[in-house]
Amino acid sequence: MMTPVVELEAVSKHYGALKALDELSLSVGDGEVLGLLGHNGAGKSTTMKLLLGIISPTAGQLRVFGQSPTADDAQALRYQLGYLPESVSFYDLMSGHEVLLYFARLKGVGKQQCDELLHRVGLGNAAGRRVKTYSKGMRQRLGLAQALLGEPKLLLLDEPTAGLDPLATREFYQTIDELRRQGTTIILSSHVLAGIEQHIERAVILSNGKLRATGSLDELRRQAQLPLLIHVYGSWPEDSWQDLQSIATVEQITAGQISIQGRLEDKIELIRRVLEHPGISDFEICEPSLEALYSHFSSDQANREMR
Amino acid sequence: MGNILIVAGKEYRDGWRNRWVLAITAVFALFAFAIAYFGAAASGQVGFTSLATTIVSLASLAVFLIPLIALLLGYDTIVGEENQGTLLLLLSYPISRWQLLTGKLCGQGAILASATFIGFGAAGVAIASFTGQAQATEIWRAFGVFVGSAILLGWVFLALAYLISVMATDKGRAAGVALITWFFFVLIFDLGMLGILVMTSGQDGGDLLAYLLLLNPTDIFRLINLAGFESTRAYVGLLAVADDQLLSPLTLTFALAAWVVVPFSIAVWLFARRKH
Numbered sequence: 001m002m003t004p005v006v007e008l009e010a011v012s013k014h015y016g017a018l019k020a021l022d023e024l025s026l027s028v029g030d031g032e033v034l035g036l037l038g039h040n041g042a043g044k045s046t047t048m049k050l051l052l053g054i055i056s057p058t059a060g061q062l063r064v065f066g067q068s069p070t071a072d073d074a075q076a077l078r079y080q081l082g083y084l085p086e087s088v089s090f091y092d093l094m095s096g097h098e099v100l101l102y103f104a105r106l107k108g109v110g111k112q113q114c115d116e117l118l119h120r121v122g123l124g125n126a127a128g129r130r131v132k133t134y135s136k137g138m139r140q141r142l143g144l145a146q147a148l149l150g151e152p153k154l155l156l157l158d159e160p161t162a163g164l165d166p167l168a169t170r171e172f173y174q175t176i177d178e179l180r181r182q183g184t185t186i187i188l189s190s191h192v193l194a195g196i197e198q199h200i201e202r203a204v205i206l207s208n209g210k211l212r213a214t215g216s217l218d219e220l221r222r223q224a225q226l227p228l229l230i231h232v233y234g235s236w237p238e239d240s241w242q243d244l245q246s247i248a249t250v251e252q253i254t255a256g257q258i259s260i261q262g263r264l265e266d267k268i269e270l271i272r273r274v275l276e277h278p279g280i281s282d283f284e285i286c287e288p289s290l291e292a293l294y295s296h297f298s299s300d301q302a303n304r305e306m307r
Numbered sequence: 308m309g310n311i312l313i314v315a316g317k318e319y320r321d322g323w324r325n326r327w328v329l330a331i332t333a334v335f336a337l338f339a340f341a342i343a344y345f346g347a348a349a350s351g352q353v354g355f356t357s358l359a360t361t362i363v364s365l366a367s368l369a370v371f372l373i374p375l376i377a378l379l380l381g382y383d384t385i386v387g388e389e390n391q392g393t394l395l396l397l398l399s400y401p402i403s404r405w406q407l408l409t410g411k412l413c414g415q416g417a418i419l420a421s422a423t424f425i426g427f428g429a430a431g432v433a434i435a436s437f438t439g440q441a442q443a444t445e446i447w448r449a450f451g452v453f454v455g456s457a458i459l460l461g462w463v464f465l466a467l468a469y470l471i472s473v474m475a476t477d478k479g480r481a482a483g484v485a486l487i488t489w490f491f492f493v494l495i496f497d498l499g500m501l502g503i504l505v506m507t508s509g510q511d512g513g514d515l516l517a518y519l520l521l522l523n524p525t526d527i528f529r530l531i532n533l534a535g536f537e538s539t540r541a542y543v544g545l546l547a548v549a550d551d552q553l554l555s556p557l558t559l560t561f562a563l564a565a566w567v568v569v570p571f572s573i574a575v576w577l578f579a580r581r582k583h
Contacts, residue, residue: 049395052398052399054395054398054399054582055582056582070582075401075403076401078399078400078401079401081399083395083396083399085392085395085396085399086392087392088391088392088393088395088396089391089392089393090391090392090393091321091391091393093321093324093325094321094324102313102317103396103400105313106310106313106314106397106400106401106402107400107401108401146396
C-alpha cells in the first residue's frame with residue numbers, strides 16, 4: 001500500500017482554552033482532491049498551517065509525504081508544497097511580475113516559469129503593473145500563480161474562491177480540474193459550498209475544531225438522510241393527495257401550492273405520482289444541497305447523535 | 308546564505324522604491340548643512356564653522372533623529388507582513404525564520420547605512436571644502452567615527468524595532484511601542500540618570516554610573532563622539548561621569564555592537580518560538 005500524502009492522527013491544536021483543532025484524524029491519498037468544509041473558525045486554516053509546519057501541534061502525530069513538517073530537516077519538504085493563504089494582498093509597490101519573481105527565487109524556481117504561470121492565470125498583460133492597482137480577483141490569481149511555483153505535489157488552498165465573481169470562480173475551478181488531471185494532490189477549504197461539488201472527490205466537514213463527517217458527497221447525503229422537497233403549483237380538489245401520504249408528508253402552503261417531503265430514494269416514484277395528478281401547472285424539486293448537508297452535520301443535534 | 312541575500316535584496320530595493328533612502332539621505336544632508344551654517348550663531352555669527360564643532364552638534368542631533376528613523380523603518384517589518392498576509396506565505400517557503408529576519412536586517416541596515424553615508428558624507432565634504440579643512444586627516448578620522456557610529460546606532464534601533472515587531476499583535480500597537488521606546492532612550496533614561504546623580508550628590512559609585520550609561524545605546528553613541536574632543540567638554544554634561552580611561556573607544560564600540568546583537572537575537576528567538 002502506498003503511503004498517504006497527508007496523515008493526521010488525533011492531532012490537536014490548542015491556544016489556551018481555545019481548541020482550534022481537537023483530535024483530528026485524517027488521511028489524504030496521492031492525487032486526491034479533498035474539500036475541507038466548515039464555518040469560519042472551524043479549524044480549516046489551522047489544519048493547513050499545521051500541514052505546512054508554520055505551527056506545531058499541541059498533541060498528536062502528523063506527517064506530510066511521510067515526514068513531520070515541523071522537524072528540523074523539514075525545509076526540503078516545502079519545495080513540494082504550494083500554499084494559497086486565505087487573504088493575501090501582497091506588496092503594493094511591486095509589480096505582479098516582481099512579486100512572483102521574489103517568491104520564485106525563494107523556492108529556487110527560474111524566471112521563465114514565472115512568465116508561464118502569469119500567462120496561465122491570465123495576468124500576462126497586467127504583469128508589469130503595480131499590485132496596488134490589482135482587483136481582488138487579480139490578487140487571488142497572483143496568489144494561485146505563486147502557489148503553483150515549482151510544480152508542487154501537494155497544494156493547500158485556503159478559501160481560494162472567497163471574493164471572486166462567478167466567472168473568476170469558474171476559471172479557478174477549471175485550473176483545479178486541470179491540476180487534478182495532472183495528478184496533483186489538492187486540499188482546498190471553503191465555507192461557501194456552492195460550486196465546489198463537482199470539483200472535489202471527498203469532503204471533510206469540520207466544526208469547532210472537530211471532524212463531523214467525511215466521505216464522498218453521495219455518501220454524506222445518504223448518511224445524513226436529508227429529505228427531498230417537491231413544491232407543486234396548480235389547482236386541485238381537496239383531499240386529492242391522499243395517495244402520497246403513505247410515502248411522504250404533504251403540507252398545504254397556500255390554496256394553489258403544496259410541499260411534499262419524502263425520502264431521496266423515493267424520488268422517481270414521488271415525481272411519477274405527482275405528474276399523474278390533473279390540475280398541476282408547475283413543480284420544482286429541491287434536492288438537499290451541500291449547505292443542508294453541512295448544517296446537518298455541524299448542528300448541535302448532529303453532535304449529540306455522534307456521541 | 309542565498310535566502311538571506313534574496314530577502315535583503317528585496318528589502319533594499321523596497322527602500323529605494325518607497326523613497327525611504329532618498330528621504331533619509333535628504334534629511335541628514337539638510338540638517339548637516341543647517342547645523343554647520345547656523346551652528347555658530349550663539350557666538351554672534353553665521354557661516355560655516357569648523358568640521359569639529361559641526362560633528363559635535365550633529366552628534367547631538369543624530370542622537371534624536373537616527374533612533375526615530377530606524378524605529379519607523381523597522382517597526383512593521385514582521386507585523387506589517389502579517390497584516391497583509393505575506394508572512395504566512397513566507398513561512399510556508401523553504402526559508403527559516405532566522406534567515407528571514409537576518410535578511411531583513413541586512414537589507415534595511417543597508418538602507419540606513421547608505422542614507423547615513425551619503426547624506427552626512429556629502430555634507431561633510433562640502434563643509435570641509437568651504438572651510439578649507441579638507442586636508443586635515445584628524446578631522447576626517449573624527450568624521451569617519453561619527454558616520455560609522457551613526458550607522459551602528461541606526462542598526463541598534465533597527466534591531467529593537469524588530470523585537471517590537473515580532474512581539475506586536477497589530478501594526479498600531481507596534482508603532483506606539485516604537486515611539487515609547489524612542490522616548491525612553493532619548494529622554495527618560497537620561498532624566499533618571501540625572502535624578503540618581505543629584506540624589507547621590509555625585510559622591511559615590513562614580514564608576515557604577517559610568518557603567519549605567521552603557522545601558523543606553525544613545526549615551527554610548529554620544530560618548531564615542533563627544534568625549535573625544537577636548538574643546539567640547541562643555542557640551543557633554545551628564546556624560547562627564549564617564550572617565551576616558553574607564554570606557555575606551557573600543558569598549559564603547561563593542562557595547563554598541565552588543566546592542567545590535569542582543570535585541571536581534573531575542574527577536575529571532577521569539578520569532579522561532581511563535582510556532583506554539
